[in-house]
Amino acid sequence: MNDNERYETLKKTALGEGMALFGIADVTAARKDFIIPGNVSSKFDRGISMGFQLSRSILETVEGMPNQIYYFHYQRANILLDQTALKIMSLIQKEGYEAFPIPASQVIDWQKQLGSVSHREIARLAGHGWYGRNNLLVNKNFGSRVRYVTVLTDMPLAADKPSAEDCGACGLCLSLCPAGALSEKGFDREACHLKLKEFSKIQGIGQMICGVCIRACPGKAPVKDK
Numbered sequence: 001m002n003d004n005e006r007y008e009t010l011k012k013t014a015l016g017e018g019m020a021l022f023g024i025a026d027v028t029a030a031r032k033d034f035i036i037p038g039n040v041s042s043k044f045d046r047g048i049s050m051g052f053q054l055s056r057s058i059l060e061t062v063e064g065m066p067n068q069i070y071y072f073h074y075q076r077a078n079i080l081l082d083q084t085a086l087k088i089m090s091l092i093q094k095e096g097y098e099a100f101p102i103p104a105s106q107v108i109d110w111q112k113q114l115g116s117v118s119h120r121e122i123a124r125l126a127g128h129g130w131y132g133r134n135n136l137l138v139n140k141n142f143g144s145r146v147r148y149v150t151v152l153t154d155m156p157l158a159a160d161k162p163s164a165e166d167c168g169a170c171g172l173c174l175s176l177c178p179a180g181a182l183s184e185k186g187f188d189r190e191a192c193h194l195k196l197k198e199f200s201k202i203q204g205i206g207q208m209i210c211g212v213c214i215r216a217c218p219g220k221a222p223v224k225d226k
Contacts, residue, residue, distance in 0.1 A: 024157045099151055
């Protein structure tokens with residue numbers, strides 16, 4: 001298969017597994033931030049980014065804090081993402097190339113709350129969206145209602161281009177943040193982290209999730225009435 005055929009085969013598989021987004025990122029500049037043992041990451045110059053669209057209806061139940069319905073949906077989305085990453089890995093290895101699936105939700109550095117790679121950054125490089133005022137990736141069609149997973153690979157694949165869009169005048173998430181961590185001045189990571197720790201103590205949750213700003217984000221900035 002040529003590069004285009006490989007791309008289309010992997011994309012078809014990902015979309016067939018329920019993914020809403022598929023793209024290829026050039027990760028050569030991002031490798032310095034990977035938290036991967038040894039020198040393994042040096043052989044990978046491509047990152048396959050796949051995104052699963054969360055249920056809009058389930059997110060509508062998130063009112064000021066996470067609930068058990070959202071928590072269960074969040075968990076199952078991560079499982080599907082990881083399963084899809086494994087299938088993509090298998091296809092790549094059958095073609096004789098290397099693949100390194102990164103778990104959708106795994107913390108490696110607890111102090112900084114970082115995973116092996118930043119799924120958001122790989123997704124941005126793959127053209128899925130831009131960093132929003134909520135410090136999440138914003139997709140023009142789905143807003144922040146997307147969970148991402150990454151597969152690093154040395155398979156020859158043409159890289160997609162990052163989006164040049166931004167949130168524009170939209171600031172719907174700013175006033176809704178229960179931690180007060182969002183403002184026009186920037187993102188208060190510590191305030192967000194403390195609120196997530198608080199939410200993790202809610203009975204039936206037990207994980208540092210929120211969902212409020214995800215629900216608030218519509219994607220492409222709404223056009224205001226003249």
